[in-house]
Amino acid sequence: MNGLLQIALYLGVLLLLAKPMGSYMTRVYAGELPVWVGWMQPVERLFYRLCGVKPQQEMRWTQYAAAMLLFSLLGVLAVYAMQRLQAGLPLNPQGFGAVSADSAFNTALSFVTNTNWQGYVGEVTMSYLTQMLTLTVQNFLSAATGMTVLIALIRGFARHTTETIGNFWVDMTRSTLYILLPLSVILALVLVSQGVVQNFAPYQSVPLVENLSYDQPKLDASGNAMKDAAGNPVTEKVEVKTQTLALGPVASQEAIKQLGTNGGGFFNANSAHPFENPTPLSNFLAMLAIFLIPAGLCYTFGQMVGDTRQGWAILVSMTLLFVGFLAVAEYAEQQGNPAFTALGINQSATASQAGGNMEGKETRFGIVNSALFATITTAASCGAVNAMHDSFTPLGGMVTMAQIQLGEVVFGGVGSGLYGMLVYAVIAVFLAGLMIGRTPEYLGKKIEAFDIKMASLVILIPPFIILGGTALAVMLGVGKSSIFNPGAHGFSEVLYAFSSAVGNNGSAFAGISANTPFYNTALGFAVWAGRFWLMIPVLALAGSLAAKKRIPTSIGSMATHTPLFVWLLVGTVLLVGALTFVPALALGPVIEHLNMMNTH
Amino acid sequence: MLQLLRPAVGSFLLLTLLTGIAYPLLVTGISQTLMSDQANGSLILQAGKPVGSTLIGQSFSDPKYFWGRPSATGPVANNAGASSGSNLGPTNPALLDAIKARVQTLHAADPSNTLPIPVDLVTTSGSGLDPHISPAAAAYQLPRVARLRHLDAKVLSKLVAEHTEGRQFGILGEPRVNVLALNLALDAVR
Numbered sequence: 001m002n003g004l005l006q007i008a009l010y011l012g013v014l015l016l017l018a019k020p021m022g023s024y025m026t027r028v029y030a031g032e033l034p035v036w037v038g039w040m041q042p043v044e045r046l047f048y049r050l051c052g053v054k055p056q057q058e059m060r061w062t063q064y065a066a067a068m069l070l071f072s073l074l075g076v077l078a079v080y081a082m083q084r085l086q087a088g089l090p091l092n093p094q095g096f097g098a099v100s101a102d103s104a105f106n107t108a109l110s111f112v113t114n115t116n117w118q119g120y121v122g123e124v125t126m127s128y129l130t131q132m133l134t135l136t137v138q139n140f141l142s143a144a145t146g147m148t149v150l151i152a153l154i155r156g157f158a159r160h161t162t163e164t165i166g167n168f169w170v171d172m173t174r175s176t177l178y179i180l181l182p183l184s185v186i187l188a189l190v191l192v193s194q195g196v197v198q199n200f201a202p203y204q205s206v207p208l209v210e211n212l213s214y215d216q217p218k219l220d221a222s223g224n225a226m227k228d229a230a231g232n233p234v235t236e237k238v239e240v241k242t243q244t245l246a247l248g249p250v251a252s253q254e255a256i257k258q259l260g261t262n263g264g265g266f267f268n269a270n271s272a273h274p275f276e277n278p279t280p281l282s283n284f285l286a287m288l289a290i291f292l293i294p295a296g297l298c299y300t301f302g303q304m305v306g307d308t309r310q311g312w313a314i315l316v317s318m319t320l321l322f323v324g325f326l327a328v329a330e331y332a333e334q335q336g337n338p339a340f341t342a343l344g345i346n347q348s349a350t351a352s353q354a355g356g357n358m359e360g361k362e363t364r365f366g367i368v369n370s371a372l373f374a375t376i377t378t379a380a381s382c383g384a385v386n387a388m389h390d391s392f393t394p395l396g397g398m399v400t401m402a403q404i405q406l407g408e409v410v411f412g413g414v415g416s417g418l419y420g421m422l423v424y425a426v427i428a429v430f431l432a433g434l435m436i437g438r439t440p441e442y443l444g445k446k447i448e449a450f451d452i453k454m455a456s457l458v459i460l461i462p463p464f465i466i467l468g469g470t471a472l473a474v475m476l477g478v479g480k481s482s483i484f485n486p487g488a489h490g491f492s493e494v495l496y497a498f499s500s501a502v503g504n505n506g507s508a509f510a511g512i513s514a515n516t517p518f519y520n521t522a523l524g525f526a527v528w529a530g531r532f533w534l535m536i537p538v539l540a541l542a543g544s545l546a547a548k549k550r551i552p553t554s555i556g557s558m559a560t561h562t563p564l565f566v567w568l569l570v571g572t573v574l575l576v577g578a579l580t581f582v583p584a585l586a587l588g589p590v591i592e593h594l595n596m597m598n599t600h
Numbered sequence: 601m602l603q604l605l606r607p608a609v610g611s612f613l614l615l616t617l618l619t620g621i622a623y624p625l626l627v628t629g630i631s632q633t634l635m636s637d638q639a640n641g642s643l644i645l646q647a648g649k650p651v652g653s654t655l656i657g658q659s660f661s662d663p664k665y666f667w668g669r670p671s672a673t674g675p676v677a678n679n680a681g682a683s684s685g686s687n688l689g690p691t692n693p694a695l696l697d698a699i700k701a702r703v704q705t706l707h708a709a710d711p712s713n714t715l716p717i718p719v720d721l722v723t724t725s726g727s728g729l730d731p732h733i734s735p736a737a738a739a740y741q742l743p744r745v746a747r748l749r750h751l752d753a754k755v756l757s758k759l760v761a762e763h764t765e766g767r768q769f770g771i772l773g774e775p776r777v778n779v780l781a782l783n784l785a786l787d788a789v790r
Contacts, residue, residue: 005771009771047614050610051606051607051614052606052610053607053610053611067608070605070608071612074609123681123682123683132620132621133616133621136623137615137616137620140619169611173615176615176618176619181618181619185626185627189627189630189631192627192639193635194638195654196638197639197640198628198631198639199632204641204643204653206651206652207652208659209658209665209780209783209784210662210665212659212676214675214676238675243652244679244680244681245641245656245680245681246680246681246683247640247641249628251631252624253624256619267683267727268682268683268684269683269684269727269728272685272725273683273727274655274656274729274731278642280767280772281768283773336719337690339690343722344703344716345719346715346716346736347719350736352734353718353720353735353736353737354734356719357690357719357723358719359686359688360685360687360724360725361723361726362726363725363734363774363776364773365773365774366773369772370726386726388685388687388726390685390689391686391688484687485687485688486693487691488691489691511687511688592689595691596690599691
């Protein structure tokens with residue numbers, strides 16, 4: 001009962017904020033700023049003067065795409081260089097060395113593409129300077145890039161008979177300066193009040209109440225493991241009397257990690273780590289931050305195309321899909337693992353315990369907030385986790401994977417979620433047009449062959465790379481040797497990895513050892529293709545739409561703000577996804593679920 | 601392409617300064633001024649010296665103490681320098697073996713207790729650093745700790761209640777018991 005209340009509260013607050021957030025963003029992109037951020041306008045103008053940007057000068061889609069790609073390339077170079085050079089740079093109190101070339105390559109692509117897939121372990125790899133000066137920065141810039149591409153696409157619908165879709169530098173600067181930055185400052189400070197750390201101190205050492213010990217292989221003088229006469233490794237007991245608390249400038253990264261649907265944790269355990277997500281309130285705000293901008297952008301879209309009902313229709317479609325997926329995840333996790341019950345373990349939900357499948361979950365979040373967070377983070381392209389998806393029940397884990405595979409169009413990444421959904425809307429009106437034999441149109445724009453080709457690219461490229469990459473990895477020894485869990489679940493780990501990379505999600509079935517040259521390279525290319533091979537067709541679509549005449553609504557036009565259209569859109573998303581991914585899901589989570597139910 | 605280079609390099613550098621230096625420094629400055637306890641790890645101080653963090657769990661195996669969530673970090677449990685979950689899948693035999701072993705350890709520590717074990721007491725947490733257990737998991741261990749410390753069960757349950765947090769604002773999250781704070785309080789009683 002309390003669980004339903006928490007979920008209702010979450011959705012209620014989110015939907016209430018969609019309109020104010022959305023109309024604020026409309027004003028930002030139109031350059032009509034409210035007073036409370038208006039004082040930053042001189043900063044904006046200074047930026048343009050220093051960079052030689054003429055804000056009134058608009059771009060064709062090809063120029064817009066070129067600017068976006070060049071800007072992203074600079075990001076890749078900066079993130080890569082910083083990781084390789086961090087050993088000699090300041091703000092490195094733990095003295096971390098250079099990151100390996102393949103891992104640095106993977107991380108650079110991953111953060112620039114808003115994926116934030118992490119093959120590395122944050123608190124033993126990245127210096128504070130690397131975290132804040134390159135990773136935090138890309139949390140902002142990659143999110144803003146997604147928003148620019150969306151705004152360009154919306155302009156394609158909103159404008160007519162024009163060659164241009166906006167100015168990339170202006171959209172980038174405004175997204176960062178007026179939307180992401182103020183929200184991040186506020187959220188970061190609230191997070192600190194809950195206990196998220198924010199400092200530049202070396203890791204803190206504290207005494208343990210009860211000492212621990214472990215066996216470690218004894219090394220000889222040259223650093224090789226020693227063996228006894230029988231050839232067994234010799235071990236020595238190590239006494240541990242202190243606990244080392246990893247610290248750092250976490251809150252500032254945490255805020256934009258969620259607001260920008262980035263998801264890359266400062267620490268390895270991501271939002272499960274108490275220093276990233278200490279309380280139920282910090283968790284609630286994190287979840288709210290993930291969906292805030294994507295939900296608001298639906299309203300922005302409605303306003304910019306001059307009919308807010310269009311935006312609400314999209315938002316309702318997203319919410320319906322979300323609630324469906326959430327119900328499955330909550331149910332599966334709360335049911336728990338039948339094998340546990342056989343061992344004399346109590347998994348029932350009572351007033352004094354959350355019950356359910358608690359493996360890989362935190363006590364303060366229980367089942368309700370772990371399954372909710374997991375559904376949100378994979379509906380959006382966030383990828384932050386507050387519980388370990390690898391230890392979810394087969395069906396709970398399948399929900400997370402399936403949402404990524406649908407293209408993260410349920411709210412989705414900032415910008416990328418809505419442009420993905422609008423591409424689905426184009427496909428939906430096309431399908432409806434085929435059924436009744438009329439030229440499809442959407443928002444007064446005739447959808448023609450070129451537009452459908454671009455939309456098809458956006459729909460077809462991700463499954464091609466996800467399924468192709470997974471097939472390749474499970475055929476190669478280097479792909480299989482990284483698998484952690486046996487059986488069908490092992491296949492799921494690989495499928496999840498490629499889905500997450502192409503979907504620019506970044507969460508993982510994290511048992512897989514992805515920090516290997518094979519996965520760092522393969523997934524590096526996957527994140528790149530999953531991002532820019534979709535953004536370019538989307539911008540091409542924007543350019544094509546902007547150039548079209550607007551045709552007046554007639555008696556034969558299909559209304560795209562009605563419940564009928566909502567169901568058509570939901571159906572299109574589910575059908576395209578099901579046709580593409582059901583066979584692969586059957587080999588992973590479905591088989592595992594049947595096994596789990598049969599054995600016990 | 602060249603005409604794009606100046607705006608690209610310029611905006612990249614300026615936005616980096618703004619979001620990568622000015623922003624984290626601003627947040628650090630305000631946090632360290634107004635909320636330095638939280639910003640530095642919510643440390644528990646005894647005689648002015650840090651003895652742990654209220655947010656980070658420690659590992660307990662002595663039956664005199666309440667035990668926390670099992671932890672999958674290496675090389676020792678609750679290693680707050682390298683957080684990690686077990687990532688064991690739900691049908692992995694290694695998961696079931698590990699849980700079986702934990703069930704046996706709990707039974708060995710208190711053979712008289714034959715109640716079903718609360719699930720959070722035998723499953724690893726997501727971070728490996730979970731500072732909390734459910735009130736059910738505390739109640740399960742209470743008779744053992746009371747007996748070994750020669751404490752009245754009523755006195756002990758009062759102490760547990762003092763270290764139990766309800767849902768935040770009565771709604772959010774789950775009720776929970778802070779294990780390290782409770783055990784430190786137990787040692788202070790003795």
